[in-house]
Amino acid sequence: MKIKNLFTTFAMAMVVLFTACSSDDETQTSPAPSVVLTNPTNSESNVARNKVITVNFSQAMEASTINASTFTVKQGTVSVVGAISYSGTTATFIPVTSLAAQTQYTVTLSTGVKNLEGKALATQMQWNFTTSANAAGLSAVALxxxxxxxxxxxxxxxxxxxxxxxxxxxxxxxxxxxxxxxxxxxxxxxxxxxxxxxxxxxxxxxxxxxxxxxxxxxxxxxxxxxxxxxxxxxxxxxxxxxxxxxxxxxxxxxxxxxxxxxxxxxxxxxxxxxxxxxxxxxxxxxxxxxxxxxxxxxxxxxxxxxxxxxxxxxxxxxxxxxxxxxxxxxxxxxxxxxxxxxxxxxxxxxxxxxxxx
Incomplete structure (x- = not known):
């Protein structure tokens, strides 16, 4: 009987231990990713027409989820064609051609963007910026x-x-x-x-x-x-x-x-x-x-x-x-x-x- 009681006590202790570990694992799951910085910032004006658009995330993201469907730049309803890349915690959008002068653009990151654990942005991110009159830093050639x-x-x-x-x-x-x-x-x-x-x-x-x-x-x-x-x-x-x-x-x-x-x-x-x-x-x-x-x-x-x-x-x-x-x-x-x-x-x-x- 003493041996039987001893095994019963041990089994109950293991159940408590595993339950505690499971609870700890759940509380240690990483939070949903978020955007911590954009460049240009929301409502920024006089932005260079050759601007490279960047987004910094709070944690490492799954690069394959950052693409032309989830990371877009638009002038009204017209999409801007650009090269999209991701490294570290930064996503980059490089327009194929210079942006139009004195024009407002909208950048959108959809909830299709996910971290390495497959957890999506909590909400869709969207912000605007307006370009300058001239292509930045480009002056005429003196003849x-x-x-x-x-x-x-x-x-x-x-x-x-x-x-x-x-x-x-x-x-x-x-x-x-x-x-x-x-x-x-x-x-x-x-x-x-x-x-x-x-x-x-x-x-x-x-x-x-x-x-x-x-x-x-x-x-x-x-x-x-x-x-x-x-x-x-x-x-x-x-x-x-x-x-x-x-x-x-x-x-x-x-x-x-x-x-x-x-x-x-x-x-x-x-x-x-x-x-x-x-x-x-x-x-x-x-x-x-x-x-x-x-x-x-x-x-x-x-x-x-x-x-x-x-x-x-x-x-x-x-x-x-x-x-x-x-x-x-x-x-x-x-x-x-x-x-x-x-x-x-x-x-x-x-x-x-x-x-x-």
């Missing part, structure tokens, strides 16, 4: 004396008549003989042509033309290096180099190879907005294709830094300042509002070229 020319080249400017050009032409260190197809009339220090509303300058003309051109070419190279040296692009390898059919907000764009424009492209922004396109390869625009500006965007604030060759296709229309390491070719009937600044030659074929306002 210096190169801005005195609608076409500036080092080795040649060749034209198949008849073109219509508004603005000055400059060539240095090559001589006047390397400017062809314009039927030039020589004056002291410059020349004119019936195809040009402006003057033509070359390195072999009398002083001070030669020294002015030397300065302009130096400034052109400085401007090219400035554009190429801009850091932290807003958009990297957009469209794998094919930007046809896109509408592009202001910002810094970068590609490691060639960029093609097979169909129409629109740049949309204000008169103060700046676009810089860093292209390590060629820039090729197809025939009968248009690049247009809207919303007050200005060609003088659009910069195409091209390490390779630039070709604007037959009957196409292009806008902006082309800073080319090598040649710029306008094929038959192409029109251009901007400046063609080439470190080799500019080739024309019955084109209309107008310097930007």
């Amino acid at each position: 210096g004396a190169a801005g005195n020319y609608v076409i500036l080249a080092k080795t040649a400017i060749n034209n198949v008549p008849t073109s219509a050009i508004t603005g000055n032409l400059g060539l240095s260190p090559a001589a006047t003989s390397y400017i062809t197809g314009f039927s030039l009339t020589d004056f002291t220090g410059y020349a004119t042509s019936a195809q040009i509303t402006g003057k033509v300058y070359a390195a072999d003309m009398v002083s001070p033309t030669s020294s002015h051109l030397t300065t302009a070419v130096d400034n052109m190279i400085t401007a090219y290096n400035n554009a190429a040296g801009r850091l932290t692009p807003d958009h990297l390898e957009l469209g794998a180099g094919n930007i046809g059919g896109t509408t592009l907000n202001a910002g810094l764009y970068k590609w490691s190879g060639t960029v093609t424009i097979p169909t129409n492209v629109t740049l949309t922004g204000t008169a103060d907005d700046v676009w810089i396109f860093q292209i390590a390869g060629d820039l090729n625009m197809s025939a009968a294709t248009n690049l247009t500006l809207q919303g007050g965007a200005k060609a003088s604030n659009v910069f195409w830094q091209v390490a390779g060759e630039t070709t604007i296709g037959t009957s196409s229309h292009f806008e902006g300042v082309i800073l080319s390491m090598t040649g710029i070719t306008f094929q038959s009937g192409a029109t251009f509002n901007g400046r063609a600044l080439a470190q080799t030659a500019v080739i024309l074929d019955g084109n209309t070229v107008v310097q930007p306002q």
Whole structure:
């Protein structure tokens, strides 16, 4: 009997012990996750248009639950396309293109976001922010004396008549003989042509033309290096180099190879907005294709830094300042509002070229 009572007492003690442990385990279960910090914050204004949106959680989350369905950014009812990632306790949303100017956006985290134990956010999180007028930190490329020319080249400017050009032409260190197809009339220090509303300058003309051109070419190279040296692009390898059919907000764009424009492209922004396109390869625009500006965007604030060759296709229309390491070719009937600044030659074929306002 004593032995039987002893086992009974032991069994009851074990029941009490296991019950206590079970109760302790339940009380130690982690609380539901919460959001402890957002950037930008709720109702924040003047937010950079290239802003990386971040959310910090109170605990580690299950990365697979943070995706395009559970972490959204919208302008009204229109979703913003972005790259979503998660590391540590921070979720990140990087818009594919710059956000619109002076526009309110809404960020939402649904209860589909869960922690490592599968416990969801207690409630859906939602907050708003408003963007600034300009793309943050992006200023126009200073052209210096190169801005005195609608076409500036080092080795040649060749034209198949008849073109219509508004603005000055400059060539240095090559001589006047390397400017062809314009039927030039020589004056002291410059020349004119019936195809040009402006003057033509070359390195072999009398002083001070030669020294002015030397300065302009130096400034052109400085401007090219400035554009190429801009850091932290807003958009990297957009469209794998094919930007046809896109509408592009202001910002810094970068590609490691060639960029093609097979169909129409629109740049949309204000008169103060700046676009810089860093292209390590060629820039090729197809025939009968248009690049247009809207919303007050200005060609003088659009910069195409091209390490390779630039070709604007037959009957196409292009806008902006082309800073080319090598040649710029306008094929038959192409029109251009901007400046063609080439470190080799500019080739024309019955084109209309107008310097930007």
